[in-house]
Amino acid sequence: MKKDSSRSRRKFLQQIGATGLLLGASPFSSMASAKKAEERILTYEKPISSNDKIRIGVIGYGVQGHFDLDTALQVPGVELAAICDLYTGRIENAKELHGKELFTTINYQELLDRKDIDAVFICTTDVWHARIALDALAKGKHVYCEKPMVYKIEEGYPVMAAAKKSGKVFQVGSQRVSSIGYLKAKELLAAGEIGQLNMVNAVYDRQSSIGSWEYTIPKDASALTTNWDKFIEATGKMNFDAKKFFWWRAFKEVGTGVAGDLFIHLLSGTHFITGSKGPESIYSTGQLSHWKDGRNLPDVMSGVMQYPACQEHDAFQLTLQVNFISGTGGQEIIRLIGSEGVIEVDGNDLSIKHSYMPEAPGFGGYDSLFTFSKQMQAEMQKEYDAKWTAQQRKRKTKEDIVFKVPDGYDDHLNHMTHFFDAIRSGKPVVEDAEFGFRAAAPALSCNESYLSKKIVNWDPVNMKLK
Numbered sequence: 382m383k384k385d386s387s388r389s390r391r392k393f394l395q396q397i398g399a400t401g402l403l404l405g406a407s408p409f410s411s412m413a414s415a416k417k418a419e420e421r422i423l424t425y426e427k428p429i430s431s432n433d434k435i436r437i438g439v440i441g442y443g444v445q446g447h448f449d450l451d452t453a454l455q456v457p458g459v460e461l462a463a464i465c466d467l468y469t470g471r472i473e474n475a476k477e478l479h480g481k482e483l484f485t486t487i488n489y490q491e492l493l494d495r496k497d498i499d500a501v502f503i504c505t506t507d508v509w510h511a512r513i514a515l516d517a518l519a520k521g522k523h524v525y526c527e528k529p530m531v532y533k534i535e536e537g538y539p540v541m542a543a544a545k546k547s548g549k550v551f552q553v554g555s556q557r558v559s560s561i562g563y564l565k566a567k568e569l570l571a572a573g574e575i576g577q578l579n580m581v582n583a584v585y586d587r588q589s590s591i592g593s594w595e596y597t598i599p600k601d602a603s604a605l606t607t608n609w610d611k612f613i614e615a616t617g618k619m620n621f622d623a624k625k626f627f628w629w630r631a632f633k634e635v636g637t638g639v640a641g642d643l644f645i646h647l648l649s650g651t652h653f654i655t656g657s658k659g660p661e662s663i664y665s666t667g668q669l670s671h672w673k674d675g676r677n678l679p680d681v682m683s684g685v686m687q688y689p690a691c692q693e694h695d696a697f698q699l700t701l702q703v704n705f706i707s708g709t710g711g712q713e714i715i716r717l718i719g720s721e722g723v724i725e726v727d728g729n730d731l732s733i734k735h736s737y738m739p740e741a742p743g744f745g746g747y748d749s750l751f752t753f754s755k756q757m758q759a760e761m762q763k764e765y766d767a768k769w770t771a772q773q774r775k776r777k778t779k780e781d782i783v784f785k786v787p788d789g790y791d792d793h794l795n796h797m798t799h800f801f802d803a804i805r806s807g808k809p810v811v812e813d814a815e816f817g818f819r820a821a822a823p824a825l826s827c828n829e830s831y832l833s834k835k836i837v838n839w840d841p842v843n844m845k846l847k
């Protein structure tokens with residue numbers, strides 16, 4: 382179904398198909414830089430799902446488990462078969478929302494044993510992802526695994542091998558990879574709109590307690606109600622700690638910090654847009670500035686990665702930033718900087734700005750020329766004027782464009798639809814196990830670099846630590 386995008390938002394509003402390239406659509410013009418950028422609304426075709434029934438089981442019914450399930454149920458033909466969670470309050474909540482008859486369990490193996498389940502969603506704490514993924518694939522289920530795909534780098538290899546061997550669809554949950562805004566950025570970059578890519582600045586800032594993972598802890602939280610003994614089967618032995626169960630992201634024993642939570646989205650996005658296989662060196666530094674609530678991972682963190690030149694892209698540097706006490710109020714931006722412009726992806730929307738160097742080298746103005754003798758200045762000016770035409774001294778200009786997704790657009794729904802379409806059609810997904818690992822490994826290496834204060838060297842082609 383094609384979405385209606387004929388609404389006019391500002392002047393110059395035009396439609397451009399998500400797969401249409403910009404090149405040729407906007408000839409060079411001499412628009413003054415102060416002029417408002419042209420704005421376009423992206424359109425997209427919703428992948429069509431047949432009505433073959435697909436029954437799903439959700440493992441981990443916390444915040445994202447709810448969002449993933451609600452989104453999946455919007456895809457035609459998808460039915461909920463079972464929910465598994467460790468916290469008793471969430472089992473009750475599952476029954477309240479989906480009916481008393483729904484099969485629920487605290488033991489995910491029981492859910493995997495059910496023959497009426499085609500696909501599972503793994504929406505647990507990161508430390509459980511790989512183990513459940515391996516068990517699910519062994520039971521012949523299609524898998525939608527939340528990001529980061531794995532908690533430790535070494536867990537990635539068996540998961541990739543099992544996904545390949547199973548012949549089942551395995552998709553990782555960084556939903557922006559299915560965003561039409563990201564697809565447009567990819568097209569613009571491939572079309573050479575910003576010249577040679579040399580840097581990507583990616584930022585995910587927040588400014589709230591919940592944004593910093595201090596989610597509400599239920600009053601009945603205990604070792605019993607959270608099935609703590611089961612929870613720590615995937616970790617070292619630990620005494621019950623409600624924060625480690627409900628604020629797990631902030632603790633390295635169970636979570637992966639800002640790197641596994643948010644760098645991963647920026648890395649997935651950057652890899653999708655550039656087609657990259659990954660960086661060759663990774664350095665990260667962090668500090669605990671504000672959320673001193675017992676957490677043992679930073680709330681302000683930066684990463685610097687070097688991407689080597691390869692068939693897919695020029696050499697570029699990626700800087701990653703997460704700031705949880707950010708006076709910006711929060712932002713999610715990937716800026717791709719090239720020799721002739723910038724693509725700035727802001728959430729699902731994006732803009733492109735151009736800047737060109739003149740063909741002629743600089744001469745005069747803020748230069749050393751005026752410090753020479755009058756005679757030298759005059760002689761050199763004459764030579765310069767003879768060599769370079771007025772045209773060659775000018776910067777070319779090209780109009781800026783803002784691309785917006787239509788109101789109500791949901792990248793999460795696109796991502797889910799890609800997953801279920803792949804199950805029905807047998808077509809591969811973009812964010813498969815290898816893609817998931819190529820993003821997870823450098824993200825997890827940021828924690829390693831932060832803790833060891835060392836540069837991590839990575840072989841992006843063979844996906845191995847060096």
Ligand SMILES: NC(=O)c1ccc[n+]([C@@H]2O[C@H](COP(=O)([O-])OP(=O)(O)OC[C@H]3O[C@@H](n4cnc5c(N)ncnc54)[C@H](O)[C@@H]3O)[C@@H](O)[C@H]2O)c1
Pocket residue numbers: 440441442443444445446465466467468471487489503504505506507509527528529554555556611612626627641642
């Ligand atoms: N794609 C996204 O944008 C996005 C957004 C948020 C979270 N996530 C990911 O989703 C996952 C869950 O995050 P969340 O915010 O929902 O966390 P959450 O704490 O709200 O929920 C996690 C749930 O997993 C359950 N759980 C843990 N171990 C289990 C096990 N062995 N068996 C069954 N249930 C188990 C817990 O009981 C809990 O209810 C994480 O991997 C996170 O990174 C992705």
